[in-house]
Amino acid sequence: MTSSYSLAVVAGDGIGPEVTDQALKVLDVVAQDAGLTFERTAYDLGARRWHATGETLPDSVLEEIRGHDAILLGAVGDPSVPSGVLERGLLLRLRFELDHYVNLRPSKLFPGVPTPLADPGDIDFVVVREGTEGPYVGNGGAIRVGTPQEVATEVSLNTAFGVERVVRDAFARAQARPRRKLTLVHKNNVLVHAGHLWSRTVDAVAAEFPDVTVDYLHVDAATIFLATDPARFDVIVTDNLFGDILTDLAAAITGGIGLAASGNVNPDRTSPSMFEPVHGSAPDIAGQSKADPTAAILSAGLLLEHLGHAEQAQRITEAVEADIAARAGQPRSTQEVGEAIASRVAGAVSVA
């Protein structure tokens, strides 16, 4: 059987193109063996285009991208562009326009990975970060900018519709995992309106998943547990901003953002989902073959899983795991890491 997919590739800024190249290399090896084809279209979006044309994401490009089966994204953002322009105008615009309401961020401490924690335990959890609401909606403003009378606001928007669908998705993921545990993270003792909507929604949806254990943590307390007892977590469901913060911390304790993959998923499949490393564009090391492409490669694995190729996704995870175990800390170039993982995948493929 041959399945052909159309893939929109947004390599982006900084180390984005380098790590994306390696992810595509690994994807190709897996795809070839499984009789899958990925027809790629590269989209030149990011700092270069903005400087040249002032465009972040033209409507016509968005519509083209929308026609694909999936999106692979590298990283977006550059110090030469005012903070927020590319993040809001490109990355977040894609997440919002394509209704990526499940921002999926697995955190697993692979054997052999250095962690800053003295006694990390068995870290293996998934953060289901809401992706289309909360303080990320861009509903802020300012008056009297630059004067002593300036007032700036940011509005967090939360809807029963938006919270319920991501909470239900998180419950389903928790139910499919051996430990069946869901932790809601919010700050419902301060952000009482949004927080109580989240808490009530979790309580209501919990009735449909009686075999899932539920608990609640304030976001501040959650960071404590991520540092002192991360093995307690199985599935975390949380707001867009809290998810942003917690997943960087989660990445830090599981070997760094060089290893953290993510999916911006539209579970209803009404538009293509987008897969990207959690790390940013890291302009300080761009173009030097220093970036670790592992997170981008694992993101390609999440892409395969989302498209229904769990076995192929698993091959990528296993190749990464084997590569990490063999790393022993010696520095390798971006290409070397990509090739090492690609040949492990190829090896696994030819043996299989």
Added chain:
Amino acid sequence: MTSSYSLAVVAGDGIGPEVTDQALKVLDVVAQDAGLTFERTAYDLGARRWHATGETLPDSVLEEIRGHDAILLGAVGDPSVPSGVLERGLLLRLRFELDHYVNLRPSKLFPGVPTPLADPGDIDFVVVREGTEGPYVGNGGAIRVGTPQEVATEVSLNTAFGVERVVRDAFARAQARPRRKLTLVHKNNVLVHAGHLWSRTVDAVAAEFPDVTVDYLHVDAATIFLATDPARFDVIVTDNLFGDILTDLAAAITGGIGLAASGNVNPDRTSPSMFEPVHGSAPDIAGQSKADPTAAILSAGLLLEHLGHAEQAQRITEAVEADIAARAGQPRSTQEVGEAIASRVAGAVSVA
């Protein structure tokens, strides 16, 4: 010389009263030797009063408290009270009404303290958390509550006035420390209106403090550094909510919230400042003499420092440091810890 201070004591809920007792014990020892008197008035506020009367902080009580020189607070909150009622109605109301715009949270890894980090380095920084603005203003609401059409908002309010005064305070604190380094933490690539107000303000105030080095981190990246390289921080200045999150993580890496002290400071001294441990009311261990009163005791030290008794404050810090070094991990009751620190302070006092 005898100075007499009036102290409002709000012991609060859960472990609040236990740890406050020990803090007062230590305060008394230091005070006596230094010829200071603290006339205390205990305010019965918290869960018990709310259940009995429905009151969180009556206006008349607030006005009485306002008449004091300082406030010592234990902890507020109980699961029997709906989440947010006491936090918003009592604790945050005190912080807002008394204009505690500097929420001061020192983080220091004392020698001998167990930390979850394998290689913590020399952790010694202060978080200056804004205390009267941001997402904490209580400016949220909801419509169609409990229906599938519910919409809930939370508004973060930020003013040039409010940001500038806390930023200036943070710069002054940075300037007074040996490393003279200030890190602004925000999320100015997403929360662009509030974030740019913060960034512009830091840039502007920096001109007055040319000997202070300034850098910026997004809040997500800041959590990574707190896990991987906390020794890089000297003074952090940040928004109310980000400060809440970062200081719990900071507490976790420096031995836990049992050791983390804080001051809600009004630097203009137009109203009494309030000192409290960072930890909550911990109802699960309340009344069992299990709570560590160290954070409350260190908070009493911050209180002394605020009132201009830096030498007496230093005695408390040194006694705590010596006690911690002698702890060797054996469990002691709340009273035992309080007495051990009190007698070290007394010893230091009589030797001096």
